[in-house]
Amino acid sequence: MIIQMEGIEKSFSGNKVLKNVNFSLKKGEIHALMGENGAGKSTLMKILTGIYSMDKGTVEVKGREVNYKHPKDAEKDGLAVIHQELNILPELTVAENLFLGNEQTYGRTGILKNREMNRETEEILADLGLNVKASQRTGSLSVGKQQIIEIARALMTNADVIVMDEPTAALTDREIDTLFKTIRELKRKGVSFIYISHRMEEIFSLCDSITVLRDGEYAGTKKVNETEFDAIVKMMVGREIGGRFPEYELVPGDTRLEIKNLSRKGEFEKVSFKVRSGEIFGISGLMGAGRSEVAETLFGFRRADSGDIFIDGKKAVIQDPKAAIDYGLGFVSEDRKSKGLIVDFSVKDNLSLTHLSDISQSNWIIPRKEQELYSNLVKKLSVKTAGPSQAAKSLSGGNQQKVVIAKWLSEKTRILILDEPTRGVDVGAKKEIYNIMNELAKQGVAIIMISSELPEVIGLSTRVGVMSEGRWMTVLERDELTEEKIMHYATGGDKYVRQ
The missing domain is CATH 3.40.50.300 (P-loop containing nucleotide triphosphate hydrolases)
Incomplete structure (x- = not known):
């Protein structure tokens, strides 16, 4: 040895x-x-x-x-x-x-x-x-x-x-x-x-x-x-966890989000797609395809050079994350340390940041409500923590990811963007996150999921949009989803946009 x-x-x-x-x-x-x-x-x-x-x-x-x-x-x-x-x-x-x-x-x-x-x-x-x-x-x-x-x-x-x-x-x-x-x-x-x-x-x-x-x-x-x-x-x-992905039961409703010809010089161009309420819309592509850049532009981290965003049929102007949140968007970044958490803050404080209006009155946080929020969210996502005052940076990577997702579990979130939501998460926790996503979709939330794991994209998505080198290639319906077909478009096959 x-x-x-x-x-x-x-x-x-x-x-x-x-x-x-x-x-x-x-x-x-x-x-x-x-x-x-x-x-x-x-x-x-x-x-x-x-x-x-x-x-x-x-x-x-x-x-x-x-x-x-x-x-x-x-x-x-x-x-x-x-x-x-x-x-x-x-x-x-x-x-x-x-x-x-x-x-x-x-x-x-x-x-x-x-x-x-x-x-x-x-x-x-x-x-x-x-x-x-x-x-x-x-x-x-x-x-x-x-x-x-x-x-x-x-x-x-x-x-x-x-x-x-x-x-x-x-x-x-x-x-x-x-x-x-x-x-x-x-x-x-x-x-x-x-x-x-x-x-x-x-x-x-x-x-x-x-x-x-x-x-x-x-x-x-x-x-x-x-x-x-x-x-x-x-x-x-220590137990059986059942099927890898939830049984598919989603019934999408009306268009919640529509993107028309969204472009940002040097990163992506003329991206157009629709996401309906109650669906999980996957976005796939190789690294450098522009997936995360599109997501960050939708949430206001970046500004588009041209193109339009419509929410529930009305044009939305999103120039910063605060505006995105006001429109009902939530965002889980692929980089949880710099864009998802304040790592030196406690778990409770991180969870409270996106729910301040729910737990405060006259600009004062009500401790009882803050504790209830912490307890409910930690229980819902099975976050393993030593207590509400534990620093986020001392959690395991997977539990940090759960905290980032938990921040956006609110009635105000109508569109949830998830960029690599299960990165660094164990198989049991993945199943829990998949179930949460499925339940949110059933409640009418429109979910955009970016993932590099093709089995995850295929197992969860209603439809999948594929990007290649900053261009929007196609949208595949659920019955068309195979790894081979996704990779065909991700590597530049059939160089035209198919909606």
Whole structure:
């Protein structure tokens, strides 16, 4: 074994989050670590790599017992980590991010070899299918492209073990294929991977073994070729969760939202579609197609150069998010940290921000109503939290996502835009979110869902609009929905708009 962890225990503020957990990794193995949000996966990996200290247990790396005090110690031992939340410095260039802490200089002068680092950066990223300028500011790139830069930075360390925590959450299918090809090639060379993901399709196509944690305890390890989807789900949640998607029962009503020739220079052009009350309208396309940009323009984060928006048949002027909210729009961004949450605020305060008029009187918040709001929303979405005062940043990624969605569960929300609503969310929580979406649609809410997971798009949507390189390609009816047909239009097939 290249890694052997036994009897690991860890508590925070008296709350035991890991209880007698075991985990092992062989050389040249891709080993999935699975469990619901809050099961302890990330905590276990942070103990392995020196971010947290363990309360009890032993860790062996390459046959030697270790107890790293700092992540740099683990890195020197050949352990690299790609965290779920991006560790990108947006104001630095791509090359500066890639070589941060490992800059190339001319001897002892301290003068940077910028030309060499830029060239090497572009070569490394090209191998991963990403063609960007090394001198480009990283913050100007999409979340998916930033994720590839994170992956490249880990691969540059020549690590023996690479821990990947939800590495494909922001990637397109094409980028995932490129990444998997790289992982398999590194595996062939003897590199081992610990792979944390909620995407079952990825696990079963890529990994050799699966270890499951449930409520901070070891639930078991299975070889991928000796198990199946339902068995792993039952290990994770301790119960059967039924069908993957809700039974389709939606009956759309009248047109709630209509977009006519919406354009924004350099991002998308002449986008036109309709969304009816009581339907889930999916938007699909490859990264860079303009999906998120359209969503952010609808919600007022960006301003359109031309085109019109109609809500319930009346022209709407949306120049900022406040105007969008006044028109009854809600928005769940793909980037929950910067556009969905105030991470230093408590869970209760985050939930209250979009419901202030419901819980206040004469500009004063009524504590009883605020507490009732918190209790109702947390219960409705099964948010795992230590209490209303817990900081949002200390929640697991999946529970943060639930809080972002919960913010918009209001009678005032008539149009709900969901950009990657289940990114980083476990299989049980996904089912809960799907059910919430379905119930909202049944109540007459018009839902726009952007998702990179084609099974999710097909399983939930009434209709699906497909974008390619900023152009609106087609709208597919439910009985037309297949992965092949969506990808045909997403890659530019039949270069005309079909409504």
